[in-house]
Amino acid sequence: MxxxxxxxxxxxxxxxxxxxxxxxxxxxxxxxxxxxxxxxxxxxxxxxxxxxxxxxxxxxxxxxxxxxxxxxxxxxxxxxxxxxxxxxxxxxxxxxxxxxxxxxxxxxxxxxxxxxxxxxxxxxxxxxxxxxxxxxxxxxxxxxxxxxxxxxxxxxxxxxxxxxxxxxxxxxxxxxxxxxxxxxxxxxxxxxxxxxxxxxxxxxxxxxxxxxxxxxxxxxxxxxxxxxxxxxxxxxxxxxxxxxxxxxxxxxxxxxxxxxxxxxxxxxxxxxxxxxxxxxxxxxxxxxxxxxxxxxxxxxxxxxxxxxxxxxxxxxxxxxxxxxxxxxxxxxxxxxxxxxxxxxxxxxxxxxxxxxxxxxxxxxxxxxxxxxxxxxxxxxxRGDFGKNEGSDWRQAADIIATEATPGDGVVFDQSVRPSRVPRLAMHLYPEAFAGLHDVTLTRPYDATTWLWDEVEPLTDALPAVTALDRVWLLQYSGSGDSRRETDVRTLTVQGFHVAQSTLVNRTRIIEMTR
Structure with a gap:
């Protein structure tokens, strides 16, 4: 044969x-x-x-x-x-x-x-x-x-x-x-x-x-x-x-x-x-x-x-x-x-x-x-949200670029698996986050031997919040309600309130002001 x-x-x-x-x-x-x-x-x-x-x-x-x-x-x-x-x-x-x-x-x-x-x-x-x-x-x-x-x-x-x-x-x-x-x-x-x-x-x-x-x-x-x-x-x-x-x-x-x-x-x-x-x-x-x-x-x-x-x-x-x-x-x-x-x-x-x-x-x-x-x-x-069942980081970054001003704080939801952490939007579209204060960052990824940034819980970073008048929360909308609301409650105790909330596709952007 x-x-x-x-x-x-x-x-x-x-x-x-x-x-x-x-x-x-x-x-x-x-x-x-x-x-x-x-x-x-x-x-x-x-x-x-x-x-x-x-x-x-x-x-x-x-x-x-x-x-x-x-x-x-x-x-x-x-x-x-x-x-x-x-x-x-x-x-x-x-x-x-x-x-x-x-x-x-x-x-x-x-x-x-x-x-x-x-x-x-x-x-x-x-x-x-x-x-x-x-x-x-x-x-x-x-x-x-x-x-x-x-x-x-x-x-x-x-x-x-x-x-x-x-x-x-x-x-x-x-x-x-x-x-x-x-x-x-x-x-x-x-x-x-x-x-x-x-x-x-x-x-x-x-x-x-x-x-x-x-x-x-x-x-x-x-x-x-x-x-x-x-x-x-x-x-x-x-x-x-x-x-x-x-x-x-x-x-x-x-x-x-x-x-x-x-x-x-x-x-x-x-x-x-x-x-x-x-x-x-x-x-x-x-x-x-x-x-x-x-x-x-x-x-x-x-x-x-x-x-x-x-x-x-x-x-x-x-x-x-x-x-x-x-x-x-x-x-x-x-x-x-x-x-x-x-x-x-x-x-x-x-x-x-x-x-x-x-x-x-x-x-x-x-x-x-x-x-x-x-x-x-x-x-x-080929749609806007065609990757990983709806990744929307560029669209979220566009909103931050339009709405946020230098000196504002930004806090990212860390409760999800690494491939869906909203924090990654900041590294992929850095121009949109220029001038914002990364509240929970302890060590940037390129200073580590790991893939991602090292961060701390928001409750441990409260001294960094005292001088801020506005903070942007980027939350993964698939997180459980209790976990998603934790950072909101923490900032509310510090004198902030929710000014507006926008759901992009699976990323929720919450503006909190004093």
Whole structure:
């Protein structure tokens, strides 16, 4: 089976393809990448920052000594991305548009790689469709508009797999050429793990790739070469594994969350909404049934992959997900975002499902249905409150900038988890809070080896209030009423009263004056 598939990988172009597709495969991949980049970039600046992005921005804005001191204590697994973002912000600033742009570019690079990779196993039209579907998946458009490392890691994962395919297919070529390919694989694997530790989940998938592609008489040679290159990559990445293990308590919060069920993962892992999940999984099922029922080889008439070819992408979808879903029962490790690196395979398999439908009318209808259910999710992501279920810090900062005056005090609700603490608005939009007195601050974050500021309860900071005539409270509206009212009562005892209260989206701004 594998030898037949390998011969098909170099088969002549599909009949009926355009001259552009036959002569310019690189251009088609590049064009898909450009479209994907634009889809992720469009309106990416519209939503307010949220907590994970706050960790990125605040860490990147530290001085290098402060950043290295923090990484020695926490978030070492994101250190390479923070260092990159440190330089990026120095050049282009820290606006939402600027800091989210690298992720949009990375999605374009990943989409191009998806087309290149899929073309090894199937016709160009199906491969191009896979790249375009990948660009539309809600998980992809979300991570492509976020100042985090996930999109960059996904791009590395795609091209790492492309490099693996080249290396396996080049077994039997000059030894110097093989050493170059396998050495590049080791280095790119190590880099990917430094960017995103869970990229190591691709290794079992790559084992499948090697078994599928290796020619029978070179199978063991290919296996040995891949195992050696993977071992070298893991050895180079050993420091980040050790650092991540030492700081594993940082993700202990996952164990305090309700366990994610398979059905929840089937929706939220890539598709965001139930309608998108229904259409997507229906097309995935069509792909699996059509390919596995039709036969073992690539079909020139349809461009569909053979069984072994589709198995690569199904394995990419299933194996990392299964490892995390099962493994989290023993050690809390599962997060929906961690499986973003499987999205390229999802896009390819969906495209195979579209191509497998009986006629062009059904294919067009399936694409329209997929786009129709994706558009509402895309629009919600690009709304003012599209991040983290409604983050509204920029809008709250705008109100403070308009209403507050230098010399006023400001107090932030500290009763919620770090990713939702309103205090982060002050660091993400500092101009709005310029001249205000941060009443409860004891030590700024960049003077610590932790991610956030050190603060004290308002009841311990009352001497700082005596000289103030107006104080602004920023409260998380999801806090319990008793906890939310504590600071109000404390200031009321000090002679203040509520002048006005404004609910933005989930942040309540309370103006208190004497």
């Amino acid at each position: 594998t030898s037949v598939l390998a011969s098909r990988l170099t088969a002549s172009p599909l009949p009926g393809r355009s001259l552009w597709m036959r002569r310019s495969p690189g251009w088609s991949a590049g064009l898909v990448g450009l479209v994907a980049c634009l889809i992720s970039f469009a309106w990416s600046w519209q939503p307010s920052y949220w907590g994970d992005e706050a960790a990125s921005i605040m860490s990147a804005e530290r001085s290098l000594p402060s950043l290295f001191g923090m990484l020695d204590n926490v978030d070492a697994v994101h250190g390479v991305y923070y260092l990159f973002l440190h330089g990026w912000i120095d050049l282009f600033g820290s606006s939402e548009l600027s800091t989210r742009l690298p992720s949009a570019i990375a999605i374009g690079v990943a989409a191009s790689g998806t087309v290149v990779l899929a073309r090894f196993f199937m016709g160009s039209r199906v491969a191009i469709g896979g790249g375009l579907v990948f660009a539309l998946i809600p998980r992809v458009t979300y991570m492509g508009s976020e100042a985090r490392s996930t999109a960059i890691a996904t791009a590395i994962g795609v091209w790492l797999t492309v490099l693996l395919v080249h290396a396996v297919r080049s077994e039997g070529a000059r030894r110097s050429h093989q050493i170059l390919l396998w050495g590049g694989y080791s280095l790119l694997l190590a880099l990917g793990i430094y960017v995103f530790l869970f990229l190591a989940l691709l290794l079992p998938v790559h084992a499948v790739v090697v078994l599928v592609l290796a020619r029978s008489h070179l199978l063991w040679r290919s296996v040995v070469a891949w195992v050696s290159a993977s071992a070298l990559g893991l050895l180079l990445a050993a420091p980040i594994f050790l650092a991540g293990s030492a700081q594993r308590e940082q993700i202990a919060f996952i164990g305090r969350r309700p366990q994610v069920t398979v059905s929840e993962a089937a929706v939220m892992q890539w598709f965001d909404t139930i309608p998108v999940a229904i259409v997507a999984w229906a097309l995935i099922l069509v792909a699996v049934l059509a390919v596995f029922l039709r036969g073992p080889v690539t079909h020139r008439s349809t461009g569909l992959p053979g069984r072994a070819g589709l198995a690569v992408f199904v394995a990419w979808m299933v194996i990392p997900s299964a490892i995390l879903l099962i493994g989290t029962q023993l050690v809390p490790m599962y997060s929906l975002r961690y499986l973003s690196l499987c999205a390229p395979a999802v896009g390819i398999v969906i495209a195979v499902g579209v191509a497998a439908l009986a006629n062009n009318w059904l294919r067009a209808a399936s694409v329209l249905a997929l786009v129709a259910v994706i558009v509402p999710a895309y629009a919600a992501q």
